[in-house]
Amino acid sequence: MHSWQMTAAGKPLQLKEGPLPSPGPGEVLLKVRACGLCHTDVGYLYGGVRPNAPLPLTLGHEIVGDAIAAGKGAEDMVGKTFIVPSVMPCGDCDLCNRGRGNICRAQKMPGNDFEGGFASHFVAPARFLCPVPKGTRDVEDLAIVADAVSTAYQAVARAGAEYGSMVVVVGAGGVGTFAAQSAKASGAHVAAIDVDPVRLSALGKYADVTLNAKELDQKAIRQAVTAYEKEHRLPAYGRIVLECSGTTGGQETAYALLTYDGKLAVVGFTLDKVSVRLSNLMAFDATAFGNWGCLPDHFPAILKLIEEGRIELKPFLERHPMSRLNDLLREHGHARRPVLIPDFEG
Numbered sequence: 001m002h003s004w005q006m007t008a009a010g011k012p013l014q015l016k017e018g019p020l021p022s023p024g025p026g027e028v029l030l031k032v033r034a035c036g037l038c039h040t041d042v043g044y045l046y047g048g049v050r051p052n053a054p055l056p057l058t059l060g061h062e063i064v065g066d067a068i069a070a071g072k073g074a075e076d077m078v079g080k081t082f083i084v085p086s087v088m089p090c091g092d093c094d095l096c097n098r099g100r101g102n103i104c105r106a107q108k109m110p111g112n113d114f115e116g117g118f119a120s121h122f123v124a125p126a127r128f129l130c131p132v133p134k135g136t137r138d139v140e141d142l143a144i145v146a147d148a149v150s151t152a153y154q155a156v157a158r159a160g161a162e163y164g165s166m167v168v169v170v171g172a173g174g175v176g177t178f179a180a181q182s183a184k185a186s187g188a189h190v191a192a193i194d195v196d197p198v199r200l201s202a203l204g205k206y207a208d209v210t211l212n213a214k215e216l217d218q219k220a221i222r223q224a225v226t227a228y229e230k231e232h233r234l235p236a237y238g239r240i241v242l243e244c245s246g247t248t249g250g251q252e253t254a255y256a257l258l259t260y261d262g263k264l265a266v267v268g269f270t271l272d273k274v275s276v277r278l279s280n281l282m283a284f285d286a287t288a289f290g291n292w293g294c295l296p297d298h299f300p301a302i303l304k305l306i307e308e309g310r311i312e313l314k315p316f317l318e319r320h321p322m323s324r325l326n327d328l329l330r331e332h333g334h335a336r337r338p339v340l341i342p343d344f345e346g
């Protein structure tokens with residue numbers, strides 16, 4: 001097999017060749033069809049974030065592939081296609097039993113806890129793989145369901161977005177675009193905020209209102225969202241704000257948009273700190289929560305929304321040969337999520 005391995009922070013990934021791994025009991029061997037490139041991968045390589053597993057390590061946690069071999073107990077999976085959830089719970093601990101498997105302390109993430117998907121082949125526990133129905137078109141595009149789409153979906157679901165809700169998405173990047181789509185699919189009104197006008201216009205029908213944070217200060221953004229709510233006779237409370245930018249500027253803007261009974265979901269990640277008046281939560285009787293990944297249980301519902309065309313992938317991703325991986329890791333702020341297709345020789 002071939003794989004692109006991280007050998008040291010700040011260094012390009014190295015192409016390695018090795019024997020085909022054999023799946024153990026309860027594991028399957030996937031031939032990788034595609035692997036999405038996440039901001040987290042850039043964080044490992046160039047952002048000072050350390051993967052859990054020792055180096056060298058194959059990165060990549062947005063994987064879709066065909067099962068070509070399986071260990072004991074997973075034999076019936078061979079010949080089928082699967083999406084690999086980026087958060088793989090153990091399924092047996094107390095948190096898992098409470099329906100909080102996305103924060104299972106024994107969870108495994110490909111390309112972080114074990115060898116990931118920037119490779120020709122990939123071995124994974126079989127238990128939580130999400131089967132892709134036969135006859136599904138553009139299977140490669142489904143790679144990004146593993147993290148970008150599902151993480152956004154879970155945050156929107158947990159925030160309780162529903163018909164008539166006002167949802168503000170801060171950061172229209174890889175996760176934010178799918179947060180906007182998930183919110184729209186729930187029947188909510190959507191406002192999107194970003195510093196990049198290209199990203200904002202790419203949202204098209206999935207945002208009722210787009211606001212450029214390069215042109216508008218925090219106050220002007222707040223006024224614009226409130227004006228939209230008034231115009232559409234939405235209540236002045238209960239606003240849902242999804243922080244997907246993973247920047248301090250975005251986090252400050254998101255916090256400033258809280259209303260009475262508002263909900264703030266922190267979906268993006270940064271190591272940097274912000275200064276906010278936490279007592280606003282108390283004064284507004286508002287809720288702030290973090291969202292880590294997505295429970296594998298949500299995946300079938302997400303696939304259904306994609307199948308129905310209520311979540312679109314193609315306009316928000318671009319396919320590249322996997323040999324371009326190092327270039328893509330160096331370029332920052334992709335307007336569309338890169339999906340890498342294995343193109344190893346031999």
Ligand SMILES: [Zn+2]
Pocket residue numbers: 038039040041061086147148
């Ligand atoms: Zn990710």
Ligand SMILES: [Zn+2]
Pocket residue numbers: 089090091092093094095096101104105106107
């Ligand atoms: Zn568990």
